Amino acid sequence: EAGVTQFPSHSVIEKGQTVTLRCDPISGHDNLYWYRRVMGKEIKFLLHFVKESKQDESGMPNNRFLAERTGGTYSTLKVQPAELEDSGVYFCASQPGLAGKRQETQYFGPGTRLLVL
Amino acid sequence: AQTVTQSQPEMSVQEAETVTLSCTYDTSESDYYLFWYKQPPSRQMILVIRQEAYKQQNATENRFSVNFQKAAKSFSLKISDSQLGDPAMYFCAYRSARGVVQGAQKLVFGQGTRLTINP
Secondary structure, three states: OOOOEEEOOEEEEOOOOOEEEEEEOOOOOOEEEEEEEOOOOOEEEEEEEEOOEEEEOOOOOOOOEEEEOHHHOOEEEEEOOOOHHHOEEEEEEEEOOOOOOOOOOOEEOOOEEEEEO | OOEEEOOOOEEEEEOOOOEEEOOEEEOOOOOEEEEEEEEOOOOOOEEEEEEEOOOOOOOEEOOEEEEEEOOOOEEEEEEOOOOOOOOEEEEEEEEEOOOOOOOOOOOEEOOOEEEEEEO
C-alpha cells in the first residue's frame, strides 16, 4: 500500500510569488490534515479535511493560504503571495474514517520544505 | 488549549545504551491520546508508540516504552538498546479523545528532541 506522498519535496521561491503544495493521502482515507513546522519550532496544525469538506481550519495563519480537496482525494495548499515567515516544512497526514473507532493513527507524508527568499 | 513541551532540544546516547526523552503536557481533558513520532533525517514521520489516557498500563513496542504519569502530565519515551537506526527527531504529541467534535482530531506537538547515537 502506498503511503502519503507530497510534492514537491523542496521549493524555493521569492517573496510575493505563489506556491502550490500537493498531498496525496493513502487511498480510502477520509481524513486529511495539513501541518507546518517553522524552523526550530513545534509542528502546528493548519487544517483538517473530512472527504472534501473543511472540518477544522482554525490553524490557517491568514487568507494568503488556501487549501482545497476536490473530490475528496488529493489536496492542495496554495500560498499567495508568499512571505518570508511562510518558510518551513509543510506536512500532510491522512487517517481512515473515525466513526466508531478511537485509535486511528495519522500517517504522515515526507513533507515539503518551503523556502521563501 | 492543550500544550506539549519537550524540554530537551538534543539528546545523545551510546550505542546499546538506554535513553529517556521527556515530554510534559497540559490539558483539562480526562480522556485523550499521547503519541511519540519519529522523523529520521530526510524521511517521513512514523508513529513509534501510542498511549490512551484511560489505560494505566504503560505502552510498550519492542525496544520502545513509555512512562505515563497522568497526574503529573508526563509522558516520557524510553529507548532501550539504542541502535544506529534510532537517530531522528522525536516528537511528542497529544490528541483529544472527544470523537468527531470539531478540532478534536488534530495533533498538538512538542518542539521535538533530536537524538544522536555515538557508536
